[in-house]
Amino acid sequence: MKVSDFEAHELRHALKRDGVYLHIGSYVVHIKSRFKAVAQGLCLIYADYPLETATAFADFHVSIEKPRNLRRWFSPQAIFRFDNFKPFKPLPADQAFPFFEWGLNWCISTQYHKYLVVHAAVIEKNGYAVLLPAPPGSGKSTLCAALVMRGWRLLSDELSLVSLSDGAITPMCRPISLKNASIDIMRQFEPSAVIGPAAYDTSKGTVAHIRAPDASVARSQETAEPAWIIFPQYEAGVEAELNSHPKGSAFMKLAEKSFNYSMLGLDGFNAVTRLVERCACYEFRYSRLEDAIAQFEALFSSAAD
Amino acid sequence: MYDNPRWRADRNLQYKLWPDGVVVYDRRSGDTHYLQTRAWQILDQVSQAPCRESELVSRLAQNLGLPQEQLRSDITSLLADLHTLGLVEPENN
Secondary structure (H helix, E strand, C coil): CEHHHCCHHHHHHHHHCCCEEEEECCEEEEEEECCHHHHHHHHHHCCCCEEECCCCCCCEEEEEECCCCHHHCCCCEEEEEECCECCCCCEEHHHHHHHHHHHHHHHHHHHCCCEEEEEEEEEEECCEEEEEECCCCCCHHHHHHHHHHCCCEEEECCEEEEECCCCCEECCCCCEEEECHHHHHHHHHCCCCCECCCEEEECCEEEEEECCCHHHHHCCCCCEEEEEEEEEEECCCCCCEEEECCHHHHHHHHHHCECCHHHHCHHHHHHHHHHHHHCEEEEEEECCHHHHHHHHHHHHHHHHC | CCCCCEEEECCCEEEEEECCEEEEEECCCCCEEEECHHHHHHHHHHHHCCEEHHHHHHHHHHHHCCCHHHHHHHHHHHHHHHHHCCCEEECCC
């Protein structure tokens, strides 16, 4: 069954009781929560994802709970647990759904060591995957959202899972996290995009999640071959410009942006080496999304020729 | 520290050469280093056969077709850097 097969109240009840088992690509998350916002977020943003309510195997067991002290009622808070462990301090209750998203990112980046986990968005077209590693504020998520709204397949907005054996990218197709001005930019760019409620005053400012395209979710088990590594940087007013980036430098940037490079040891070194060897590397400056999309299309066309 | 030691490379190093430099992975420490050309040339020479600094200057000068005086201070400084990073060590250690 899919999330959309459940009525909101059924999902909320299941989340409160024994939890639900959400299938996201190659992994399963067991989620428990008494927060209405979490049930609503799942209904709206994860509508197309397979879901089970019967006990099943899960890679991650998480919960977003209400505290048992006075913070349940006064300035209410949300607590994130992973395997009964609290890796973070509580957050305001109105950030319960983004907390689930951030917590799940943390679970994957700290536990999923069968992959090299790189802090990068990944999109794909006709078998060619593009990695977009970038620091916060670079416009990575906005660019990624715009490209998937124009037909590129979303593999991940945040974490690239690179196979240690063959270098293929495993999808982790989840909602794209938009921040601050990007939320309205995407509303205008693609009015049909499904964007969840905004959470205000988070550590990242105002945050909202945009639903991954159905077509991308449907291909969540399909790996892709990396073809490009592009380091994007938004700069107001600049013309879109794509320049070759030296590979040795690209290696070091990717290693820095990998959550488990050091932990993987020689396997991490070999995985980054293989990734950089097989990809063309670029740095990309842009200001207008339509120009950026045109540049990506031109790059894709040149490779397809 | 011995005077004028013969330098050798750490045997636990894994290299990847790129057009803009060399990435070196040290299996012993788990550290990764990004070396520019000249530092790599020194490490490469020392990896092939342990040698003293004066021999290194002479070999590189011959290989690169440059006067020894032009290379000497660079090599002294880069050798010290490579030693600090744990990529080369005096053979008597």
